[in-house]
Amino acid sequence: MEKVVKFIDCYIETETCNLKCHYCYIALRNKFKNHIIELQRSPKEIQSALSKERMGGICLINLCAGGETLLGETILPVVKALLEEGHYVMVVTNGTMTKRFDEIITWDKALLSHLFIKFSFHYLEMIRLNMMDTFIGNVKKIAQSGCSYTVEVTPNDELIPHIDEVKKVCVDNFGAPCHVTIARDDRTGGIELLSEHSLPEFYDIWSTFDSKLLDFKYSIFKKKRTEFCHAGMWSYWVDLNTGEYKQCYTGDTLGNIYENCDEKLVECPVGTKCGLAHCYNGHAFLTLGDIPGVDTVTYAETRNRLEGTDNEWLRPEMKAAMSCKLYETNYDGEVFTSYNKERKVAYLDYYHVIKNKYHMEDEKQNVFIIGTPDHGNMGDQAIWYATQKLLKNYFPAANVVDVDMSDFETDIEGIAHLIQKQDILILQGGGNFGNYYMDDEMIRRSVISQFRNNRIIMFPQTVYFSEDAEGKEELERSVCIYNKNKNLVLIARDAESFKILKENFINEIYMLPDVVLSLNAVDVKKKRKGALICLRSDKESVMNQQDVENVEGFLKERFSEIKYTDTQMDDYCKENREQLLKQKIEEFQSAELVITDRLHGMIFSVITGTPCITFDNFNAKVKNVYLYLKDNCNVKLVCDFKKFTEAYEQLCGKISNSYDEKYIIQQFTEILDKVCIKTVENDTKDIYQKSIDEMLGYWGLRHYQKVLDSEELRKSKQSLEQHVSFLEENLQISKDWNENLQKQNEERMKELEEYKNWVENLQKQNEERMKDTEVYKDWVNNLQKQIEERVKELEEYKDWVNNLQKQIEDMKG
Numbered sequence: 001m002e003k004v005v006k007f008i009d010c011y012i013e014t015e016t017c018n019l020k021c022h023y024c025y026i027a028l029r030n031k032f033k034n035h036i037i038e039l040q041r042s043p044k045e046i047q048s049a050l051s052k053e054r055m056g057g058i059c060l061i062n063l064c065a066g067g068e069t070l071l072g073e074t075i076l077p078v079v080k081a082l083l084e085e086g087h088y089v090m091v092v093t094n095g096t097m098t099k100r101f102d103e104i105i106t107w108d109k110a111l112l113s114h115l116f117i118k119f120s121f122h123y124l125e126m127i128r129l130n131m132m133d134t135f136i137g138n139v140k141k142i143a144q145s146g147c148s149y150t151v152e153v154t155p156n157d158e159l160i161p162h163i164d165e166v167k168k169v170c171v172d173n174f175g176a177p178c179h180v181t182i183a184r185d186d187r188t189g190g191i192e193l194l195s196e197h198s199l200p201e202f203y204d205i206w207s208t209f210d211s212k213l214l215d216f217k218y219s220i221f222k223k224k225r226t227e228f229c230h231a232g233m234w235s236y237w238v239d240l241n242t243g244e245y246k247q248c249y250t251g252d253t254l255g256n257i258y259e260n261c262d263e264k265l266v267e268c269p270v271g272t273k274c275g276l277a278h279c280y281n282g283h284a285f286l287t288l289g290d291i292p293g294v295d296t297v298t299y300a301e302t303r304n305r306l307e308g309t310d311n312e313w314l315r316p317e318m319k320a321a322m323s324c325k326l327y328e329t330n331y332d333g334e335v336f337t338s339y340n341k342e343r344k345v346a347y348l349d350y351y352h353v354i355k356n357k358y359h360m361e362d363e364k365q366n367v368f369i370i371g372t373p374d375h376g377n378m379g380d381q382a383i384w385y386a387t388q389k390l391l392k393n394y395f396p397a398a399n400v401v402d403v404d405m406s407d408f409e410t411d412i413e414g415i416a417h418l419i420q421k422q423d424i425l426i427l428q429g430g431g432n433f434g435n436y437y438m439d440d441e442m443i444r445r446s447v448i449s450q451f452r453n454n455r456i457i458m459f460p461q462t463v464y465f466s467e468d469a470e471g472k473e474e475l476e477r478s479v480c481i482y483n484k485n486k487n488l489v490l491i492a493r494d495a496e497s498f499k500i501l502k503e504n505f506i507n508e509i510y511m512l513p514d515v516v517l518s519l520n521a522v523d524v525k526k527k528r529k530g531a532l533i534c535l536r537s538d539k540e541s542v543m544n545q546q547d548v549e550n551v552e553g554f555l556k557e558r559f560s561e562i563k564y565t566d567t568q569m570d571d572y573c574k575e576n577r578e579q580l581l582k583q584k585i586e587e588f589q590s591a592e593l594v595i596t597d598r599l600h601g602m603i604f605s606v607i608t609g610t611p612c613i614t615f616d617n618f619n620a621k622v623k624n625v626y627l628y629l630k631d632n633c634n635v636k637l638v639c640d641f642k643k644f645t646e647a648y649e650q651l652c653g654k655i656s657n658s659y660d661e662k663y664i665i666q667q668f669t670e671i672l673d674k675v676c677i678k679t680v681e682n683d684t685k686d687i688y689q690k691s692i693d694e695m696l697g698y699w700g701l702r703h704y705q706k707v708l709d710s711e712e713l714r715k716s717k718q719s720l721e722q723h724v725s726f727l728e729e730n731l732q733i734s735k736d737w738n739e740n741l742q743k744q745n746e747e748r749m750k751e752l753e754e755y756k757n758w759v760e761n762l763q764k765q766n767e768e769r770m771k772d773t774e775v776y777k778d779w780v781n782n783l784q785k786q787i788e789e790r791v792k793e794l795e796e797y798k799d800w801v802n803n804l805q806k807q808i809e810d811m812k813g
Helices: 043-049 075-084 098-104 123-128 132-143 157-174 199-209 212-220 316-322 326-330 333-338 343-357 378-394 405-418 438-450 469-482 495-504 545-556 574-589 599-608 621-629 641-651 662-676 687-702 706-769 774-812
Strands: 004-012 058-065 088-093 115-120 148-153 235-239 244-246 253-256 366-372 399-404 424-427 430-434 455-464 488-492 508-511 531-534 562-565 593-596 612-615 635-638
Touching: 004 326, 043 075, 058 075, 058 316, 075 088, 075 098, 088 316, 098 132, 115 132, 115 316, 123 132, 123 157, 132 148, 132 157, 148 157, 157 199, 199 212, 343 405, 366 378, 366 405, 366 438, 378 399, 378 430, 378 574, 378 599, 378 662, 399 405, 405 438, 424 438, 430 438, 438 455, 438 469, 455 495, 455 621, 455 662, 488 495, 495 508, 495 621, 531 545, 545 562, 545 593, 545 641, 562 574, 574 599, 593 599, 593 641, 599 612, 599 621, 599 635, 612 621, 612 641, 621 635, 635 641, 706 774
Parallel strands: 004 058, 004 235, 058 088, 088 115, 115 148, 366 399, 366 424, 424 455, 430 455, 455 488, 488 508, 531 562, 531 593, 593 612, 612 635
Antiparallel strands: 235 244, 244 253
16 A cells, blocks of 8 residues: 555635534634635646645545535535545544535545545534434445544533433444544633643543543643654645645645645744644644654544444555554654654754755756845845746756745755755855855855855855955955855956956956846836835935935926835745735836935836936945946936936936846856856865864754753753742842832931031021120130031031942942
8 A cells, every 4th residue: 555645634714514513613713604615726726736746645635624514515526536636535524414425425435445534423413403313324324335434522511411322322323432532722822621620630521432532632632742843844734725835733834735736845844843832633643643753543543443343434545544654654664763862863854854845856956046035125035036037047957946044054054965966056146245244245155165066156246345454354254265165156246346356366257237137027018107216224325315305305396296115125024025026126117217226226127117316325336237237228327416307307208118138148148158067176175164064064953953952941941930030039139128228318318408407507596696705705616616526527427328329329230
C-alpha cells in the first residue's frame, strides 16, 4: 500500500446546520448563518489544487464544515474527485443527511475503501427531533457499504444522566460503545474544558466508554506543545472556500492552493512557535506524527472498534492509512529514535526544511536573490520584482527564489549546505552599498565570504561611503572581503558608483541602470488627473520646507487635484508585496505630473510615461541615475523652486504613451551572457573564511534548535520572574521609606519657618527696648549675642536640612 505523506485538514464555510446543539463551538461563538454557503470552486479545480503530484503522494484529507458538512450540494462531487485522485478522505457529519448517504453507497467499492465517515452522535437532538432511527439507519447503511466509519459523542453536562442510554444505542446497533471526545470552549483564549466539572472529574464520568480517543485527548489536554512541530510541512489547514492554506489553526498563512497549481505548496513548519494554548486536535496531528519523538497511539486506534472481527469499523486500507506516521513516510523512521537527544537530527530536519522552502531539487539550477526587502519600501520591492522577472526570463529552466532579509539569518547556513556548483547568487540591487545601511552591507559581506565557489552577481547598486573615519573604515573592510572572492561580479547603478568600484575593488565590474527600468508600466487607457507629490521625510531628504511650500502653492493654482504619496508603505507583508507594488504604480499611472525627490518616484514616472520633476537627495543617487535618463524628455532634475517653475513650463502636458524597456533588458542580457559563460573558479578557504562560516552556522541553526534548550529557558524565565518579584518588593519598601523621610523633612521645614518668625519678632522688640536706658542697652547686647548664637545654630540646621534634601533626591534618582 502506498503510504500517506500528508494530512490536510479542510474547513468548509457551511456555517449552518439542521441541529441546534448547545455545546457546538460554532453556536457558542455566534457564527451560525441562515443560509448554506456552497463551494465556488469546481471539483476539478479542487482536485488539481490537491493533486497527488503536487502533494508529493497520497494524502489523508479531512472535510469538516462550520455546520453540517453534507448540507451543501457541492460537497459530494468534491469528495468523489479527491477519492478518484487516490487520496483517503474523511467526512465529518451529524448523520442525518439520508439523501447524501444513499448517493455515497452507489459509488465504486474501490473509492469506498478510501472513504471514512465520522458520525457525530448528538443524542439529545436526535431525541428532540425524533431522528434517532434516521441516524441509526444511515450509520448501518455506511457500515454495510464497505466504507469505514466511526461514531463519536461530544460529552456535555446535560448528557450525563443519559450515558447508559447512549451506550446501549451504540452497542445494540453498532456492536460497541461510541468513542468520546472532549468538548472545548472556543470562547476562551486558553481553549478550556466546556464543563462545570474539573478535568479529572470529567474523565472519570466519561471513561466508562473505554474510548482510546478520550484517553489520548485527556492525556494531552491543556498541555502546551514546545517540541518541534512539522505542521506546515507534513500537514496543513485549508479553507476550501477561499483556498487559503496555513500551517495550522493559528499558524502563518502560506499561500492559496488555487494559485500556481503546477508548483508544490510552500513548506514552512510551525517549529517551536505553536500559537495554540494546547493541541486540542492532537488526536489527529500528534497521532499522525507531526511531532516525532512523542509516543502516541495510532490515529486508527482512536477511531476503530471491534478490531479483529468481521464488523470492524475501519476497513483494511483505511486502517492502514490511519496507522501511518508522517515522520516515517517523509524520513527514514530510524532517524527519529533519539529525536530529542541527538543534535544531528535537528540539523537533518533543518536542511530538509530549507530544501523544501526554496524548492531546491537535485541537478536543477537554483538562482537565489539574496537580501530582498522585508519592509514596505516600494522602490526596493520594485527592484526585487524586476530582478526576479528578468532572471526568470533569462534562466527559464532554473528555480529562481528570493531570500529576504528576515529569513537570511536563519536560512543561509542551510542554503550553503545544499547549494550546488551550478547555482548562482544574486545580491539585491538598490542604493544601500555603503555604511549608511549596514544591515544590507553585512548580508553582502556574509554571502561573499561564505560562497567562494559559486557565481555571485551584485545587481546595480549606488555606492556611498561617508568621508569620515567610520566610512573609510567600513570601505576598507568591504574591499578586504570582496576582493578575496574570485567569482564575484559587481554592477554599479551610475557613473559615480562605477568610479568608486573601479578605484577600490579588483573584482569584475560593470555599469547598468536601475533594474526597475526593465519594466514597462505605461497604460494608455488609464485616466490621468492632477499632480502627485512624492517627497521623502527621512535622513536622505535635502529639500527645505520653504521650497516644499512654494511647490505646493504653485501646483494648487494649476491643478484641480493634488495627491500626496510615498514609496514607503506601512501595511507590508510578504504575501501582498506584488499587490502593493501594483497599487503604487497605478498612482503614478493616474497622475498628470509627479514631483518627487525619491529615486524610484522618478523611475516609476519613467516606466509609466508620466512627466516628472525631481529634486536630488543627500547622497546624489537621484542625480547620478538621472544622468542616465536625462535624454528622456519626461523627466527634469531641479535644485530649487526657480528651476522647478522652468522645468514645469518645459514638461507641461508632455505625457508619453510609450516606453521602450527592451533596450534596458538587452543591456542586462549582454552582461549576464558575459558573466555566465565564464567558468567558476575553485577557491580554498582561509582562516578568516572559517570564522565567518562558524558565525553563519550559528545564525542558521540557532532558530531551529531552540527546542533543545526550551527546558533551560523555562527555568531561566522562572528564576527571572522570582528575581523581578524580589526587586518589586524591595522597591516598594524603599518607596515607603522615602515617603516617610519626605514627610519628616516637611515637618522640620515648618519648624524652621516658625523659628525664623520668632527671631524676627524678638529683633523687633529689641529695637524698641534700645530706646530706653544704657542698662537696657547692656541687656540688649547680651541678648544680641544670644541671638547670634541662635542664628548660627539656625544656619547649621539649614545646612543639615539641605543635605537631607539632597539625600532624598539621590534616592529618588
